[in-house]
Amino acid sequence: MSKNNKNEVVMSVKNLTKIFKSGIFNPEYTTAVKDVSFDIEKGKIISLIGESGSGKTTVGKLILKLINPSSGQIIYKGQDIAEITDKKDTQKYYRRVQGIFQDPFATFNPLYRVDRVFDMIFDSYELGFSDKDEAIRKVLHDVNLNPDRTLGKFPHQLSGGQLQRLLIARALLMDVDILIADELISMLDASTRIGVLNLLVESCKKNGMAVIFITHDLNLGYYISDQSLIMYKGRLVERGATKKIYENSTHPYTKMLFEAVPEIGDRWDPEEEFLPEQVVGEVKDFYQNNQGRGFVEVEKGHSVLFSDE
Numbered sequence: 001m002s003k004n005n006k007n008e009v010v011m012s013v014k015n016l017t018k019i020f021k022s023g024i025f026n027p028e029y030t031t032a033v034k035d036v037s038f039d040i041e042k043g044k045i046i047s048l049i050g051e052s053g054s055g056k057t058t059v060g061k062l063i064l065k066l067i068n069p070s071s072g073q074i075i076y077k078g079q080d081i082a083e084i085t086d087k088k089d090t091q092k093y094y095r096r097v098q099g100i101f102q103d104p105f106a107t108f109n110p111l112y113r114v115d116r117v118f119d120m121i122f123d124s125y126e127l128g129f130s131d132k133d134e135a136i137r138k139v140l141h142d143v144n145l146n147p148d149r150t151l152g153k154f155p156h157q158l159s160g161g162q163l164q165r166l167l168i169a170r171a172l173l174m175d176v177d178i179l180i181a182d183e184l185i186s187m188l189d190a191s192t193r194i195g196v197l198n199l200l201v202e203s204c205k206k207n208g209m210a211v212i213f214i215t216h217d218l219n220l221g222y223y224i225s226d227q228s229l230i231m232y233k234g235r236l237v238e239r240g241a242t243k244k245i246y247e248n249s250t251h252p253y254t255k256m257l258f259e260a261v262p263e264i265g266d267r268w269d270p271e272e273e274f275l276p277e278q279v280v281g282e283v284k285d286f287y288q289n290n291q292g293r294g295f296v297e298v299e300k301g302h303s304v305l306f307s308d309e
């Protein structure tokens with residue numbers, strides 16, 4: 001039977017806010033994420049889309065418990081993950097919720113061969129494979145890596161894309177519930193890219209893994225995801241089924257994102273160059289004209305932030 005039960009929520013993010021404080025004597029506060037809510041469903045891919053600094057990575061880090069929220073909750077299997085504090089329970093959480101970040105080199109210890117990634121998970125968890133080596137070789141094949149040319153290598157002997165695929169292999173082997181993929185394929189060349197994306201989609205459908213795909217590339221978001229979350233200045237401004245958002249974008253920031261995507265054959269015209277200040281003004285007017293409306297469902301499965309008070 002397929003593990004991909006329809007609309008089964010595996011995690012709920014509720015009113016999540018993160019305010020960073022930097023400096024001691026003259027502290028500065030940055031609201032990186034403000035009042036963000038969404039559900040993660042089993043076997044679905046959610047794209048988290050927004051410009052640099054909009055808060056996407058911070059959401060990923062909060063889900064991965066790398067930082068603590070200022071307020072709000074992340075509910076996984078009925079429990080607020082803030083309550084997971086002891087080492088054993090934290091390890092159990094990371095058995096099922098994992099992240100792959102933009103720079104895979106940072107994840108690997110340069111002094112150890114990459115095999116150690118697999119040794120560590122087999123040492124730490126009961127994965128239920130009778131033949132460990134066979135399981136590793138199979139999963140490496142699945143991510144298009146030649147086991148004989150990969151295992152035994154040090155991280156610097158592999159490319160960024162190969163290391164990212166190793167991390168995907170690890171997630172597949174562990175049968176994770178949620179994978180946070182932050183700018184996952186930015187290090188891959190065009191020909192590998194599509195393969196990795198397809199692999200992610202397949203794994204979601206086959207194994208019921210949910211993926212949060214963090215990107216600032218609208219086209220990638222459209223290609224890969226079932227749901228899209230559009231972030232602007234720490235706020236979730238549009239949320240819903242990807243197709244609906246793409247066909248009926250409503251928030252001025254989302255509309256701008258679509259206009260900013262160059263089409264094949266377009267020539268650069270400095271007169272039409274996108275001015276961020278213009279969007280800031282448009283968003284301000286939009287909120288002012290819609291005061292008091294807040295976050296509204298405009299059609300089934302598609303919601304928009306009309307005012308940010």
Ligand SMILES: Nc1ncnc2c1ncn2[C@@H]1O[C@H](COP(=O)(O)OP(=O)(O)OP(=O)(O)O)[C@@H](O)[C@H]1O
Pocket residue numbers: 020021022030031032050051052053054055056057058059216
């Ligand atoms: N540890 C930190 N201390 C202070 N401010 C931070 C910290 N981490 C992030 N920020 C700030 O929070 C905001 C959101 O950052 P975040 O990294 O989540 O954005 P992003 O959308 O992922 O951007 P990018 O696409 O460039 O990775 C930014 O203004 C950033 O400067």
